[in-house]
Amino acid sequence: MPEHSYTSRAELDQYAFRPVVxxxxxxxxxxxxxxxxxxxxxxxxxxxxxxxxxxxxxxxRNPITGTITGTVIGxxxxxxxxxxxxxxxxAKGIIGYIAASIxxxxxxxxxxxxxxxxxxxxLVQSGLLYLISRRLLADPAVHLQPVHQLICAVVNALVAVPxxxxxxxxxxxx
Amino acid sequence: MDSFFFRFRNALVLIVIxxxxxxxLAVQVQRPVDGAMPGSIPDGRKITLLRRWTVAxxxxxxxxxxxxxxxxxxxxxxxxxxxxARQQNAELKQEITRLREEQAAFAEDAAQGRRLEAILGFQQxxxxxxxxxxxxxxxxxxxxxVLYIDKGSSDGxxxxxxxxxxxxxxxxxxDVFAHNAQLLLINDSSSGAGVLLEQTRIRGIIxxxxxxxxxINDLTPDSRIKPGEEVVTSxxxxxFPRGLPVGTIESIAPDPLxxxxxxxxxxxxxxxxxxxxxxxxxxTSTTMPAQAQADAAQAEATAEENKRAAEVLAEKLPSxxxxxxxxxxxxxxxxxxxxxxxxxxxxxxxxxxxxxxxxTGQNLVGGLPGVPNSxxxxxQPALHPDRYTPGSTPPAADLQPGxxxxxxxxxxxxxxKPDAD
Numbered sequence: 001m002p003e004h005s006y007t008s009r010a011e012l013d014q015y016a017f018r019p020v021v022x023x024x025x026x027x028x029x030x031x032x033x034x035x036x037x038x039x040x041x042x043x044x045x046x047x048x049x050x051x052x053x054x055x056x057x058x059x060x061r062n063p064i065t066g067t068i069t070g071t072v073i074g075x076x077x078x079x080x081x082x083x084x085x086x087x088x089x090x091a092k093g094i095i096g097y098i099a100a101s102i103x104x105x106x107x108x109x110x111x112x113x114x115x116x117x118x119x120x121x122x123l124v125q126s127g128l129l130y131l132i133s134r135r136l137l138a139d140p141a142v143h144l145q146p147v148h149q150l151i152c153a154v155v156n157a158l159v160a161v162p163x164x165x166x167x168x169x170x171x172x173x174x
Numbered sequence: 175m176d177s178f179f180f181r182f183r184n185a186l187v188l189i190v191i192x193x194x195x196x197x198x199l200a201v202q203v204q205r206p207v208d209g210a211m212p213g214s215i216p217d218g219r220k221i222t223l224l225r226r227w228t229v230a231x232x233x234x235x236x237x238x239x240x241x242x243x244x245x246x247x248x249x250x251x252x253x254x255x256x257x258x259a260r261q262q263n264a265e266l267k268q269e270i271t272r273l274r275e276e277q278a279a280f281a282e283d284a285a286q287g288r289r290l291e292a293i294l295g296f297q298q299x300x301x302x303x304x305x306x307x308x309x310x311x312x313x314x315x316x317x318x319x320v321l322y323i324d325k326g327s328s329d330g331x332x333x334x335x336x337x338x339x340x341x342x343x344x345x346x347x348x349d350v351f352a353h354n355a356q357l358l359l360i361n362d363s364s365s366g367a368g369v370l371l372e373q374t375r376i377r378g379i380i381x382x383x384x385x386x387x388x389x390i391n392d393l394t395p396d397s398r399i400k401p402g403e404e405v406v407t408s409x410x411x412x413x414f415p416r417g418l419p420v421g422t423i424e425s426i427a428p429d430p431l432x433x434x435x436x437x438x439x440x441x442x443x444x445x446x447x448x449x450x451x452x453x454x455x456x457x458t459s460t461t462m463p464a465q466a467q468a469d470a471a472q473a474e475a476t477a478e479e480n481k482r483a484a485e486v487l488a489e490k491l492p493s494x495x496x497x498x499x500x501x502x503x504x505x506x507x508x509x510x511x512x513x514x515x516x517x518x519x520x521x522x523x524x525x526x527x528x529x530x531x532x533x534t535g536q537n538l539v540g541g542l543p544g545v546p547n548s549x550x551x552x553x554q555p556a557l558h559p560d561r562y563t564p565g566s567t568p569p570a571a572d573l574q575p576g577x578x579x580x581x582x583x584x585x586x587x588x589x590x591k592p593d594a595d
Contacts, residue, residue, distance in 0.1 A: 031235055033314035034322075041447035044316040063184035071191050079228025080311075081318035082348055082358055084202035085221065086195035088315075093195070097188045129317065136199055141363035142317075143384050 015059045015171040025167060026052045026073045034080055045155040047122065049073045051163050053092050054121050057099035058108040059171060070096025084137070091128040095121050111161065118160035122153035216333040216349050226351055229322070233354050236311040237324060244308070274473075278480060281473035300466065301415055303457030304338075305329050309449045310354070319362035319386060321345075323452060326353045334413055336455045342419035342443025343367065343407060344452055355454075359446050360420070361386045368410035369420050374398045377408050380420060380440060388421065390438040391429050401425060405440055415458055419443040 017025075029048035036043040053073050057066030074092030078085045099121060106113050126149040133142040179186065202221055217225055307323035325331055327350050337344045337357055345359040358365050361382040369380050369390065376399065378390040393399070403423045409416030421442040429437035462470065556563045 027231075030314065031232060034232055034311045035236055035239060037312045037314065038309060038321075038449075044312075044314075047315070049314075064187045067184075067188045067191055071195070076228055076231070077314065079225050080232060080320070080322075081313040081315060082320050082356065082362065082364060083318055084199050085224055086199040086202070090192050090195045090199075093188065093191050097184070101184075132199075133317075136196065137203060139363070141381075141384055145385060148385070 014061050015173055017056070017059070017170055017172060021170045022056070025170070026056070026069070026076075030073070030076050030080075033077075045152050046159050047125070047152070047156055048159075048163070049077055049088075050092065050095070050122065050125055051118060051156060051160045052167075053096050054099045054118060054160070055164055055167050057096045058103035058106075058117065059167075061100055061103040063097045063100040066096035066100030067093050068096070070094070070099075083133075087129065087132050087137070090132055091125050094128060095125055098124070114160060114164050115157045119153045119157035122156040123149060126152070222349060225349055225356075229351055229354065229356075233311060233322060236322065237354075240308060240310040240324070274476065277469070277473040278476035281470060281477045284470065285474060300459050300462050301455050301457070302459045303455075304453040305331060305456050307331075307355075307452055307454055309357075309452065316386060317384070319359040319365075319382060319446070320348070321357040321359065321449060323355050323357055323454075324353070325454065326351045326355050328352050330456050331355050331454055332456075336414045336418075337452050338418060338455060339444040339449065339452055341445070342421060343414055344444050344446065344449060346413050347454065357452065360442065361388050361446055366411070367414055367420070368408040369405050370408040370416075371399060371423075372404040372406055374403065377410070378438070380405070388440045388442055390440065391432055391435050393436055393438060394434055395428070395436050399423065399426060399438065415455065 026049065029052040033043075033046070033048045053066075053070045056069050060066065060069075071089050071093035074088035074090070075085055077088040077092070081087075099117070102117070106117070108114060108117065126144075130142060130144055133139045202217075216222070305325055307325040307329075309321050310324050311322040313320040323337075331347060331350050333347050333350050335347045337346060343360060345357050345362070345365060347355050348358040349356040359382070360367060360380060363382045363384050365382045367380050368377065370377050374396070376393065376396065378393050380388050380390050383389055390405075401423050405420040405423065407414040407416055407418040407420060421440040423438055424441040425439045427437050427439075429435045
């Protein structure tokens, strides 16, 4: 068992959440993501479940928990699409793992870092989804749309700021 | 060995979870059936169960939120927006009158079309039964153009049933659950439908693109295909009945990915981004529904009545040229029944003579307002007057039995006829 010194980042900044928040916050993100595009189709640029995955992963700083959280949220998202289960599950699982790993080395309470993290992970998710759809599923209809993905990444990064601030209120220092 | 697993436990957990999902993907991927894209085929039994659980988790909340917002809007519509109802009612009545006239104008063409179809052995499918449904949610991602509706198998819905709005085709049902169903929109990359270009009668297949557009990309360049042409369903896909509006051609460009084909982008007739209510076609028939038959019969009767009125008018007043007739005839279609503008317009008139009446009951045929029949053409003087020339014959009251023929008439009779030699 590795020992943490008193001043290690992991020990200082590792957070936990109440079970009800752990369950309801991602679920609320998925619900809003499913309902809001009905009245405002441009909301599809935002990926609230992705923001939730990144937030919980960097807050807990545990790659295993990050992977599981990402996978579960991704599989729930898959359930609402016409894709096979696993497309978003794989992508968000990997992002959860990387986000939790990065959380050890980056100050995730810094606003600029949060914006950059969300921007970067949004692009990573687009790349992963493209690879899964094109290579694993051999779907010829899927193409890379760099401009669209960049816009999505920017929008996600901007939306993530207030969402992170809101979810910060539910953090419990371990 | 323990230390290896412990040391790399994070990465190992990730690898295991990803591998499990890759295997699950491999199990789920289905072989396309009859050219259908995998995403458009309803799920297998085990996958449906997983999707059912997910949908069961999300849709009750969606239904609740949708119901609440619907109630709020209904309150607004019923109590506050009602002040416009009287005006809307009047406008709708006018619209019904206009549509009845249009229906009458098209009835003859439709009847002829049906006769020709019967002769050629075509099998037309008429929509006999639909189920109205509300859209309660979406897939939440622009990679999957899927909506959720509040009706399911308990309402008689089945997979692969066509979904439409009054404006045009929307998509088809994919997975159907007990109380809700998944609607695959026509702009999803896995969706497809057989279509027909209305003017050129060229058949094609529409497919959605990854960017959410609707395209025909199985046609080679053809100079006859122009932007603005209407696209309707061809009925060849066994899902959508023939003749439903799909949209209009927006642009035509070479398809760089599938040469030598063109990418014909279609603007859907229904607004796929703002769908609130849809109709699921649950029943079709090769015979026209009773209500539609009654409507068609009524329209044909109206058309026949209009035609008779126009014929009476033409018979009684052969030289009348109503300046508005040409405009009205063009406006009501080329059915030939709209020769007289007043009849085609549906304005009240003297049905016996075919001439319209003014407020004083006088016959008015164009011309100056208030001057009866001032629109009648003036008679030109004859080059060679004869007994039929207006004004050459004295009134019958002045003629005496056995009296000699008037001189003017004798002159006209004795004058050589131009075509005699």
